[in-house]
Amino acid sequence: MEDFNDNPYFELFIKQRQNQFAVGNTTYKQRVRTLNKLQHAIETTFREQIQQALQNDLGKPVVETELTEIYAIVGDIKHTKTHLKRWMKNQRVETPMSMLGSSSYIKYEPKGVCLIISPWNFPFNLTFGPLVSAIAAGNTAIIKPSEMTPHSSALMAKIIAEVFSEDEVALVQGEVEVSTQLLKLPFNHIFFTGSPQVGKIVMEAASKQLASVTLELGGKSPTIVDKTANIDKAAKKIMWAKFLNCGQICVSPDYVLIDESVKAEFISACKKWLHSYYDNNPKASDSYGKIVTDKHFERLSSYLENAKALDAKFDVGGETDRTSRYIAPTLISDLKPEATLLEEEIFGPILPIVTYESLDVAMAYINSKERPLALYIYSRSKANIKRIMNNTRAGGTCINNSVLHYANHNLPFGGVNNSGIGKSHGFYGFKAFSNERSVLKQHTFGVTELLFPPYTNMKEKLARLTIKWF
Ligand code: NAD
Numbered sequence: 255m256e257d258f259n260d261n262p263y264f265e266l267f268i269k270q271r272q273n274q275f276a277v278g279n280t281t282y283k284q285r286v287r288t289l290n291k292l293q294h295a296i297e298t299t300f301r302e303q304i305q306q307a308l309q310n311d312l313g314k315p316v317v318e319t320e321l322t323e324i325y326a327i328v329g330d331i332k333h334t335k336t337h338l339k340r341w342m343k344n345q346r347v348e349t350p351m352s353m354l355g356s357s358s359y360i361k362y363e364p365k366g367v368c369l370i371i372s373p374w375n376f377p378f379n380l381t382f383g384p385l386v387s388a389i390a391a392g393n394t395a396i397i398k399p400s401e402m403t404p405h406s407s408a409l410m411a412k413i414i415a416e417v418f419s420e421d422e423v424a425l426v427q428g429e430v431e432v433s434t435q436l437l438k439l440p441f442n443h444i445f446f447t448g449s450p451q452v453g454k455i456v457m458e459a460a461s462k463q464l465a466s467v468t469l470e471l472g473g474k475s476p477t478i479v480d481k482t483a484n485i486d487k488a489a490k491k492i493m494w495a496k497f498l499n500c501g502q503i504c505v506s507p508d509y510v511l512i513d514e515s516v517k518a519e520f521i522s523a524c525k526k527w528l529h530s531y532y533d534n535n536p537k538a539s540d541s542y543g544k545i546v547t548d549k550h551f552e553r554l555s556s557y558l559e560n561a562k563a564l565d566a567k568f569d570v571g572g573e574t575d576r577t578s579r580y581i582a583p584t585l586i587s588d589l590k591p592e593a594t595l596l597e598e599e600i601f602g603p604i605l606p607i608v609t610y611e612s613l614d615v616a617m618a619y620i621n622s623k624e625r626p627l628a629l630y631i632y633s634r635s636k637a638n639i640k641r642i643m644n645n646t647r648a649g650g651t652c653i654n655n656s657v658l659h660y661a662n663h664n665l666p667f668g669g670v671n672n673s674g675i676g677k678s679h680g681f682y683g684f685k686a687f688s689n690e691r692s693v694l695k696q697h698t699f700g701v702t703e704l705l706f707p708p709y710t711n712m713k714e715k716l717a718r719l720t721i722k723w724f
Contacts, residue, residue: 258439263396266424267439270367270394273421278364278392282339288389291417293331296324296382300413304378307405311377313544313579318499326379326661327386333663333680334390341390341684344693352724355698362688364392365466366442371398371433371456373448374546375502375601377406384445384468385423387683393443397425398433402547434459441465443687447504448472449599450624450672457675468676468686471669472599474508475628475648476620477656479520480613480638481513487654488632489523492605493531495656497583500543501603502550505628505650505657508599509606511616517609521569521585528570528583537573537580545579545602554581554602560594561586569607613638617645624672625649630656649673 258264280288296304301324308314308323344359368388372381381399388395397414399407407427414425426432437444437459446456447470460467479488496507512520532539545551555574558581562568571584587607589596595606610616620629629648633639639653649669650659659665666677676686705713705720 256440261435261438263426263436263439266396266420266426267367267441269421270396270424274364274366274394277394277422278366280392282342285338285342285390285392286335288418288422289331289335289386292382292386292389292413293328295413295417296378297328299416300409303409304406307403307409308377310405311374311403312499312502312546314499315541315543317541318543322376322499323378326376327382329661330383330386330663330679334386334684337681338390338684341681349694350724352720353694353700353702355700356694356696358692358694361691361693362391362684363691365687365689366393368393368395368443368445368687369398369436369439369441369465370395371436371444371446371448372400374400374402374406375499375504377403378410380447380470381410384447384678384683384687387678388445388687389423390684391687393687394421395423396436396441397423398436399425399427401427401429402550439463443467445678445686446470453674468668468678469674470504470667470676470678471627471672471674472504472601473624473626473669473673474599475505475626475630477507477510477630477632478613478616478620478642479510479512479516479632480635481516482635482638483516483632483654484634485516485519486523489520490527491654491656492630492632493524493527493583496605497528497531497536497542497603498657500545500581501605502543502546502601503657505660506601507605507628507630507656508626509596509608511608511610511619514609514611517587517607521587521607524585525570532583536583537575537578542583545581548576548579550602551576551579551581554600554604557594557598557600557602557604558584561589564590564593566590566593566595571603613641617642620646625670627669627673628652628657628659 305316305319308319344361346359349356349358370384399410411425414423440463443466444460445468450471453469453471457467492507532542536542566586567588569585569587571582573582581603584604589606625647627649629651631639631642631653652659663680666682667679668674668677678686
């Protein structure tokens, strides 16, 4: 085995490795007790501190914290507790007649020692979410949250230290170097949430240890609004979904592809809803957040400058304030194809509106890009919806809504290729942290024994009969 003695996290890793079978052999009831402790910490003990940390890091309104962080985790824990007993049971599968005398089942066993690396945009949700699945599946875990949200990361470290012993779950804080060191260790599974660029680094590091990976990545998620859509309702939902968390959401509608004939109506409906959501003054509104760091503020401001330089039309917003890291909810149309806003994932409160002449052109545009994490369809035409579903690919889709597929624990969540590898949430999260061990148990004499050597003519005939009939 490689020598990891120089690695600052090796000792911690070894503690968890030594404890992995004790954790792995916990019963359903013991795992539920652990989940209860975590639930109590989030729902009760630390609830107000979580609200405050998110206010400090992201200017997150309390209602958004309640819904997208606390409820998201608590809901996940409740769902897991309801179903865990069944998920943990060995799953019987059929055994072919040719193996008469045996039975087969799948045992969901823990992967072992897992690494969870999380991003900053929903710090609690995207750290504790995977952790719930890791615990449910009986793993130990080392967590590395984002350095961009220091208040949230420090609080999570406190929560983890209160609820778990270090050899069960530990959290280490720090920047890229910390991830780099952790990624050198021979984890059994790595669950990474972040950008496709860093996802590639994680996968490369994992390949050195042949660790399995779940990569929850991002990219540009398109929203199609066709001419049959209820434009007012579409605008209402898209304006909510796009500007939630200031657009800093992996499944945020990145850009709108809209039928030319309904563009003007759509923009006017968007203005109406933005006015009603933020009282025509998002900067002063308690319902609107801020950009996470100066670096991200600069990045988004440069996208706006680039759009201006290319003579794009600012339909709404465009105002910025460096001191408060404020960027107004912004709608931009007439963008040239080379505009940065149409090339890079936006991850901020700017919505490009691109018109199309036919649905085929819209789908060809989407298919010319990387496969998205989410694709949203606003339409009242069953035929159009079917056409789009059959001729595009995406990690997930909402029809006549945005973002909400993320919140249904019964649906697998994740991307495809550039937007991710593997799935999470509910049973799919449990599976991501489990090895599906295949077990065949011999009960009586097995007919396969008739085919053991020496290979006589009779056995050859028997083999042919097996191929023909079983
Ligand atoms: P990021 O990839 O920059 O960082 C994510 C984590 O990786 C952080 O903890 C960071 O410290 C670490 N990291 C950064 N550079 C690294 C490196 N070179 N080596 C090892 N670790 C490194 O992502 P972010 O800016 O925190 O989050 C935004 C991105 O995450 C967007 O692309 C967004 O779409 C995506 N995202 C995806 C999901 C999802 O569930 N699919 C959820 C949220 C965010």
